[in-house]
Structures are given as structure tokens and as C-alpha cells.
Amino acid sequence: DIQMTQSPSTLSTSVGDRVTITCRASQSISSWLAWYQQKPGKAPKLLIYDASTLESGVPSRFSGSRSGTQFTLTISSLQPDDFATYYCQHYNDYRWSFGQGTKVEVK
């Protein structure tokens, strides 16, 4: 099975900061990667799919990129509503796997 290693596990940051979260795949996964945001007590929300395509309705401050087997979620200027936990997810051939998650918290 493909393993997704996400880092960091926690990010202490402030409103207005640029935030970067990384996810590395254990082998090539092309661009079959999505990013989700989850707030306490809520289901995850899809932000980005196919590594860099913004889901409809998601603010443009969120972006995704790929370099080989490393994937990055960037929030260009963190807003108060963005404090949450973020997960990467690989999908292919009807199998899925999640990264361990990154909690973005107030510094």
C-alpha cells in the first residue's frame, strides 16, 4: 500500500501568515492527491483535488502543488476561519489513504 507522510503535525501560526503543509508519497502517485480541511465535530471539507485544482467555492488563498512525490498545500494569507486540521489523501484504482493530519493552531 502507498503511504502518505504529512508534515508538520502541528503548526503554530498567526492570522496573515503564509502557511505551507507538505505530504510525501512512498511511491509515484501521479497527481492523484486531494487536500481536506476538518474542524472539530464536522466532516472533512474538500479543498483541492488532482494536486492543484481548487474545489468550487474554496477561497483562492488555498493552492496546491506537486513536485515528484512531494505535494504542498499553501494558504497564502491565513484567515481566522482557517484554523483547523488539514489532511492529504491519495486516491487511485479505487483505493484511498490519508496523511496523518496537520493541526493549524493559534501561535
Add this chain to the structure above:
Amino acid sequence: QVQLVQSGAEVKKPGASVKVSCKASGYTFGSYGINWVRQAPGQGLEWMGWISAYNGNTNYAQNLQGRVTLTRDTSTSTAFMELRNLRSDDTAMYYCARGQGPMAYWGQGTLLTVSS
């Protein structure tokens, strides 16, 4: 609008079984698969399995193979997740989510508590 509505919270004893439902509306049920994802308290997301709503084909996570069964009823646009031989570490929120790839639509979650 697309909606996935799950059945209510469950409390089960170790060794028992549970069956959670996920009723879909707002789209053609047979056009998308349904995933099941769980989240233990304070932990991350774990993919459990996928079922094709079209033909019932399934894929399961290796660590749950043999204990989980996914089914669907096309007449009611409902997907089901049955988990057997429950253990305390099966205590989690269980979600269904629509998708063949990225999961854009999720149910509200069903809390399963396994306790003697």
C-alpha cells in the same frame, strides 16, 4: 443538492456487530461510489472501504478485511457498512462520502461506541 444522511449513534458491546446506513439524495445514486471513512477520538482519518453503487463491487482496507462488509440498496439509494466482532478500538465517528476519487460530499457522521 447532494445529501448523504447517516443513521444515528450506536452503542455496542465487544464482539457484537453494527450496521450503519447512508441514504443518498440529490443525484443519480448509481453514478458514484460510496466510501466509508472512520475517525477515532482525537485521531486522524482512516479509509475503510469503497462500494460501487452501480454494480456493488467493493474494495476494503487491508486491516479491516474480513470484519467489514459494504452493501447497497439501489431501490432506496442507501449504502450500508457492517462491522463485525467489534472491539473497543472500533469506537469512532464513521462517515460515508461520495466519490470515485476525491470525496466532495460527506455524511454527517455516525458515532459508534464500543463498551462493555
